[in-house]
Amino acid sequence: xxxxxxxxxxxxxxxxxxxxxxxxxxxxxxxxxxxxxxxxxxxxxxxxxxxxxxxxxxxxxxxxxxxxxxxxxxxxxxxxxxxxxxxxxxxxxxxxxxxxxxxxxxxxxxxxxxxxxxxxxxxxxxxxxxxxxxxxxxxxxxxxxxxxxxxxxxxxxxxxxxxxxxxxxxxxxxxxxxxxxxxxxxxxxxxxxxxxxxxxxxxxxxxxxxxxxxxxxxxxxxxxxxxxxxxxxxxxxxxxxxxxxxxxxxxxxxxxxxxxxxxxxxxxxxxxxxxxxxxxxxxxxxxxxxxxxxxxxxxxxxxxxxxxxxxxxxxxxxxxxxxxxxxxxxxxxxxxxxxxxxxxxxxxxxxxxxxxxxxxxxxxxx
Numbered sequence: 001x002x003x004x005x006x007x008x009x010x011x012x013x014x015x016x017x018x019x020x021x022x023x024x025x026x027x028x029x030x031x032x033x034x035x036x037x038x039x040x041x042x043x044x045x046x047x048x049x050x051x052x053x054x055x056x057x058x059x060x061x062x063x064x065x066x067x068x069x070x071x072x073x074x075x076x077x078x079x080x081x082x083x084x085x086x087x088x089x090x091x092x093x094x095x096x097x098x099x100x101x102x103x104x105x106x107x108x109x110x111x112x113x114x115x116x117x118x119x120x121x122x123x124x125x126x127x128x129x130x131x132x133x134x135x136x137x138x139x140x141x142x143x144x145x146x147x148x149x150x151x152x153x154x155x156x157x158x159x160x161x162x163x164x165x166x167x168x169x170x171x172x173x174x175x176x177x178x179x180x181x182x183x184x185x186x187x188x189x190x191x192x193x194x195x196x197x198x199x200x201x202x203x204x205x206x207x208x209x210x211x212x213x214x215x216x217x218x219x220x221x222x223x224x225x226x227x228x229x230x231x232x233x234x235x236x237x238x239x240x241x242x243x244x245x246x247x248x249x250x251x252x253x254x255x256x257x258x259x260x261x262x263x264x265x266x267x268x269x270x271x272x273x274x275x276x277x278x279x280x281x282x283x284x285x286x287x288x289x290x291x292x293x294x295x296x297x298x299x300x301x302x303x304x305x306x307x308x309x310x311x312x313x314x315x316x317x318x319x320x321x322x323x324x325x326x327x328x329x330x331x332x333x334x335x336x337x338x339x340x341x342x343x344x345x346x347x348x349x350x351x352x353x354x355x356x357x358x359x360x361x362x363x364x365x366x
Contacts, residue, residue: 061076061077061078061079062078062079062080062328062329062330062357063078063326063327063328063329064313064326064327064329065325065326066324066325066326066327067319067323067324067325067326069319069325070317070325070326072360072361073302073306073317073325073359073360073361074317074326074328074357074359074360075358075359075360078328078357078358078359079357079358080328080329080330080348080355080356080357081355081356081357082353082354082355083113083347083353083354083355083356084111084113084118084119084353084354085352085353085354086352087104087107087111087351087352087353087354088104088105088106088107088352089104089105089106089137089335089351089352090102090103090104090335090349090350090351090352090353090354091103091104091105091140091141091142091298091335091336091349092140092141092142092143092154092187092298092335092336092349093143093336093337093338093340093347093348093349093354094143094144094145094151094338094366095338095339095340095341095347095365095366096145096149096151097149098114099112099113099114099115100112100113100114100338100340100347100354101113101122101143101151102143102336102338102347102349102354103126103127103139103140103141103142103143103349104139105127105137105138105139105140105141105156106135106136106137106138106139107124107139108124108125108126108127108128108138108139108140108157109121109122109123109124109125109126109139109140110122110123110124110126110139110140110143110153111354113354119354123140123164125139125157126139126140126153126155127139127140127141127153127154127155127156127157127158127204128155128156128157128158129155129157129158129170130157130158134157134206135206136204136205136206137156137184137203137204138156138157138204139155139156139157140153140154140155140156141154141155141156141184141185141186141187141203141204142154142185142186142187142188142198142242142243142298142336144188144189144190144366145190145366146163146190146194146196147190147194150163150164150165151163151164152164152173152188152190152196153170154184154185154186154187154188154198155170155185156184156185156186156203156204157184157204158170159175159181159182159183159184159185159204160172160173160174160175160182160185161173161174161175161185161188161196161198161224173196173224173228174196174198174222174224174228174230176230177216177220177222177230177232180215180216181215181216182200182216182220183200183201183202183204183205183214183216183219184200184201184202184203184204184205185198185199185200185204186198186199186200186201186203186204186240186241186242187199187241187242187243187298187336188243189243189244189245190366191245191249192249193226194225194226195223195224195225195226195273196223196224197221197222197223197233197243197245197252198221198222198224198243199219199220199221199222199240199241199242199243199254200216200219200220200221200222200240201219201239201240201241201257202214202219218235219235219237219238219239219240220232220233220234220235220240221233221234221235221237221240221243221252221254221267221275223273223274225273231273231274233252233267233274233275234254234267234275234278236278237254237256237258237265237278238256238258238260238261239256239257239258240254240255240256241254241255241256241257241296241297241298242254242255242257242296242297242298242299242309242310242336243255243299244299244300244301244307245269245301246301246305246320247301247303247304247305247364249269250268250269251266251267251268251269252266252267252268252269252275253265253266253267253281253299253301253307253309254267254278255296255297255298255299255309255310255311256296257295257296257297258295259288259295261285262283262284262285262288262295262296262311262312263280263281263282263283263284263285263296264280264281264282264284264296264299264307264309264311264318264322265278265279265280265281266278266279266280266281266322267279280322281307281318281322282296282307282309282316282318282322282324284296284311284312284316287311287312287313287316288312290312292312292313293312293313293331293332293333293334294310294311294312294313294314294332294333294334295311295312295333296309296310296311297309297310297311297334297335297336298310298335298336298337298349299336299337300337300338300339300346300363301363301364302339302359302361302362302363303343303361303362303363303364304320304361305319305320306318306319306320306325306361307319307320307322308328308337308346308363310334310335310336310337310348311334313327313329313330313331314327314328314329314330314331314332314334314350315327315328315330315334315337315346315348328346328348328357330348330350330355332350332351332352332353333350333351334348334349334350334351335349335350335351336348336349337349338366339362339363339364339365340356340365342362343362343363343364343365344358344359344360344361344362344363345357345358345359346359346363
């Protein structure tokens with residue numbers, strides 16, 4: 001029994017010694033590992049480099065840049081900001097001082113968009129006030145303001161240009177030419193003297209060119225004087241659409257939204273208010289042939305005479321000489337645009353959407 005106990009005590013002592021040696025070895029190993037991964041700093045030894053910052057997100061630029069001159073007009077990170085969507089054919093935007101108005105032509109409505117509040121219906125009906133049911137592009141189209149700040153509307157369905165009064169009634173400004181009803185006034189612009197220029201294509205007639213209710217055999221460009229006199233300026237364009245003035249009011253720009261002749265024309269304005277022979281300011285046929293969506297439509301001019309014109313692919317940016325500097329790419333049919341806010345923001349109506357971009361230039365507010 002004693003022999004057994006002595007042997008047992010010896011085995012236990014040996015086991016405890018082995019455990020202690022193993023623990024000591026592990027501790028030394030841990031110290032060695034720590035010393036290996038975190039060496040003591042020495043004089044002249046550089047500190048470990050800080051981890052690199054994550055790469056910034058790629059710059060978003062919704063502009064096709066064809067000429068360096070565009071960089072003076074649009075920042076290099078131009079972002080096309082969506083504001084609202086769900087419309088059928090958004091058109092005719094105009095800045096009203098604190099908010100934007102624009103048409104949704106087929107729904108016969110004018111919508112209001114205001115920063116922080118979003119979208120609401122401003123006016124319904126906006127372009128067709130009749131009682132007979134009808135479809136097609138019956139609503140309002142181009143919108144502008146007169147010198148008193150009142151809203152002036154191109155009304156497709158009612159086939160006139162009218163002013164909206166404070167009580168909600170309409171005052172017709174142009175309804176007939178030689179006692180024949182217009183086709184469907186499309187877009188309009190005032191000069192500084194109060195003359196109103198507008199275009200009259202057939203888009204608001206249900207059957208357009210084949211519509212039996214069409215009373216005027218051509219598609220005209222007109223001027224309405226402050227006293228209400230209507231003057232035909234040109235009957236030579238097949239589909240006159242968007243219209244704008246140069247800053248000095250010596251040139252009238254008119255877009256022709258005809259697939260057979262997609263172009264923007266420039267007309268010199270004579271001292272008596274009539275216009276001279278047209279010239280091609282920009283031919284969009286090549287862009288249209290590439291399958292880019294849209295045709296020449298609405299257009300606006302900045303204070304330096306650059307033209308921002310909706311057309312194939314988005315908003316074409318053209319120099320005062322008609323050189324294509326680049327395109328704000330919407331990649332969808334784009335109807336019109338308007339200067340807003342402080343004059344440096346361009347609002348864009350593009351098919352089902354309302355968009356905007358911040359520019360480095362300014363346009364004249366209506």
